[in-house]
Amino acid sequence: MSEPVYVKYCPLCGAENPHQAAFCARCLDGDLTTVPAEVRREAPPELAVVPEPAAPAPARCTLVLIEDPGVTFRVAEGQTVGRTRKADVLLAGVPKLEWISGAHARFFRRGPQWFVQHIAVTNFIKVDGDTFRGDEEVALHDGSVLVLSLTAFRVKLEGV
Numbered sequence: 001m002s003e004p005v006y007v008k009y010c011p012l013c014g015a016e017n018p019h020q021a022a023f024c025a026r027c028l029d030g031d032l033t034t035v036p037a038e039v040r041r042e043a044p045p046e047l048a049v050v051p052e053p054a055a056p057a058p059a060r061c062t063l064v065l066i067e068d069p070g071v072t073f074r075v076a077e078g079q080t081v082g083r084t085r086k087a088d089v090l091l092a093g094v095p096k097l098e099w100i101s102g103a104h105a106r107f108f109r110r111g112p113q114w115f116v117q118h119i120a121v122t123n124f125i126k127v128d129g130d131t132f133r134g135d136e137e138v139a140l141h142d143g144s145v146l147v148l149s150l151t152a153f154r155v156k157l158e159g160v
């Protein structure tokens with residue numbers, strides 16, 4: 001707790017003045033010589049700021065095989081995709097599957113933003129043309145092109 005601050009409030013305009021003031025520094029008319037000093041009042045609370053409603057987060061991430069858009073894989077938040085049961089979502093039947101790691105990439109969301117992360121020791125991912133061999137978290141957008149080694153997918157982010 002800090003020491004209380006003693007001030008005088010102008011009887012004419014209400015301005016706060018130092019406790020030793022004889023007249024009001026704001027309106028110059030207020031006579032403070034007969035005004036008792038008092039403990040400074042709390043500043044009025046700031047008007048509550050109503051936060052903007054957060055943009056709805058796309059709830060669903062779908063990988064659409066570019067070579068055959070009829071082949072799609074639904075990926076839930078936090079899930080991994082890959083060639084074997086090490087992954088949550090098996091990319092069975094896609095071309096060049098042999099080049100995809102057992103568990104190759106992980107998908108997750110932070111707020112409304114989806115990310116993909118390469119989680120394999122070998123191989124790589126490409127997102128919109130940029131190659132990632134480490135475990136960087138790469139932002140995804142609706143329509144992003146994601147390549148797992150040699151297999152390309154269109155990323156669809158939709159739903160709320």
Ligand SMILES: [Zn+2]
Pocket residue numbers: 010011012013014015024025026027028029030
């Ligand atoms: Zn005043």
